[in-house]
Amino acid sequence: MKKTIIDVAKELNLAPSTISKIVNNKGRISPETRARVLKYVESSGYVAMSSARKLSSKKSWTIGVIYSDISLVGFEHPFFSRILQSFKSYVEKMGYEIVMIVSKLGKNEMTYLDWCQNKKVDGVLIIMGNINNPNIIQVVNSDFPVVSTDIQMKNLHTVICDDRMGVQKMFEYALKKQIENFIAVTGPITSRSFAERMHEFNRLFDFYGFDKGEQNLYITNGFSSDSGYAIGEEIAKRKKVPKLIFVFSDVIAFGLIRALEHHGYKIPSDIQVIGYDDIDFTKYFVPALSTIVQDTKAIGTTAAKILLGYIEENRNNEHKVTYIPVDLIERDTTE
Amino acid sequence: MKKTIIDVAKELNLAPSTISKIVNNKGRISPETRARVLKYVESSGYVAMSSARKLSSKKSWTIGVIYSDISLVGFEHPFFSRILQSFKSYVEKMGYEIVMIVSKLGKNEMTYLDWCQNKKVDGVLIIMGNINNPNIIQVVNSDFPVVSTDIQMKNLHTVICDDRMGVQKMFEYALKKQIENFIAVTGPITSRSFAERMHEFNRLFDFYGFDKGEQNLYITNGFSSDSGYAIGEEIAKRKKVPKLIFVFSDVIAFGLIRALEHHGYKIPSDIQVIGYDDIDFTKYFVPALSTIVQDTKAIGTTAAKILLGYIEENRNNEHKVTYIPVDLIERDTTE
């Protein structure tokens, strides 16, 4: 049977409360007893039972994670999974555990806020969500500290990648290689990040005064490789084909490259391509795709630090956005 | 402030214990009061605080999940993530919540078993693990009900895909299309599943008495597309190239196909290819790869059902393997 704090206290001839204070680093205790207790605790492997701790204490050392409104998407999304992973590692190092917030607890349907109260979480991370979901709105405006790595809202601190910087890095590359004849292909701009990347592209294009040529920007119909393929065909049929294409999504780039190749263009000697995202498969693609990497590890860690800050300093939620830098990885579709 | 069971009791002029019994469906209660309480509980949204429940009750309605020994891999693995997702959905429907088991709780290093005791989990799922890890061995041989979707051990019930059936489906295809000139490419057979697939391949090949030709089986050096590419080059240089290749991994198949194409072979008209796994990218690959799908959803759900069975019927762990059927998806690398 597991040792309780009472067992430990008895064995050391102390009161349970003394043990508690020492284990939790609270109150004033003589260095000797502290050392004695710590030593014993260490060797006996005593750890306070978490449910008892949560019940009697204000703090639960637990952070709720809202992963998605649609429970079906769940852990499968590689990008957000990776963020979650680094978030988790960081908060665990700091003594917190994470739990997934769902709108069901046992057999009971409940709001996210109810859930947070029921579990007494210390804070919540919205790793992916929908700003119109009443459940989300409620938590964000509650007293719980909340940080997001996806949505932006009033009273919400968001940690995301710097989309403008990504496009800037693409331009830097073009400038460095002195390529002037380049264009961009973006996914549907209903997506915030696509819209932002496109915006920055247009801004820089004008800023540097490049020639728009036949057409310097294409927007796909969808998010898939197929929609990339379709645009690739269009581009292949141009009078003058660009030397370099920025594609704001790796998946779209895969299709686009195939189309270009089918029309006889060689990548990168005829046309260079830079993708965006660095998804898992990007490096296996042939030719390995040069792309903009989002530092998912940094997003997770930063979000964790910020959230723990709110929790530990007891600050109120605020509308803020923290940008994480991105990088260009040059692989085989550039030269 | 959240309502407690005492609030509910007061408001209904009943004892807390009565409420508890009703909410948990225990003891004998008159139909009238039961209805009255249930109605009130429903409308007021009362849900018992989980930590208090866990503290006072034997059952915790919590299942611990061991995802990986290396915390870094974590949620990123698409295959296991998907299993976890369906497992989670199922047990949540049945009233359980899942928590990740790590070897650290707060700042304390601890064994998986300690962890399970500390959290009083009702059972554990090993979604991915290492049979040599002492921590794993300990939990498996403990009194906790354990089920795995990866490793096989004494005292452990495992739910995995039927690798032999996968290879059988490949043969069925060849037989149906009356192709006799086919070969297999497998990844390193240090991996259990590769070994099993290879074994079944050899068995069936002999069973049907096919001609081994130049060489009917290739083993790659690694798990990557590159190692597939290398084998692809070897195959392309054969005197007589096969009509159909079974590749026991999609990732390896991607590289292999590229190599074949670079040597001028057309897929599928010259050579057909069937992969294995149906990873995310498989359908975006050009040409979309025909492959063997493992029904990850079924794995998760089945594992969940089995584990809850052990928990609720209080049975001891046993060495058993439950196989989940697989399927062949025909896409563009077969015809």
Place this chain on the structure above:
DNA sequence: TTGTAAGCGTTATCAA
């Protein structure tokens, strides 16, 4: 500096 004792919100046992 240490100890006592009262909670935290449930469930479980036993009595009414």
Place this chain on the structure above:
DNA sequence: TTGATAACGCTTACAA
């Protein structure tokens, strides 16, 4: 059929 009451294991005022 319902209700008191004692756990569950811990934290936290407050007292010593």
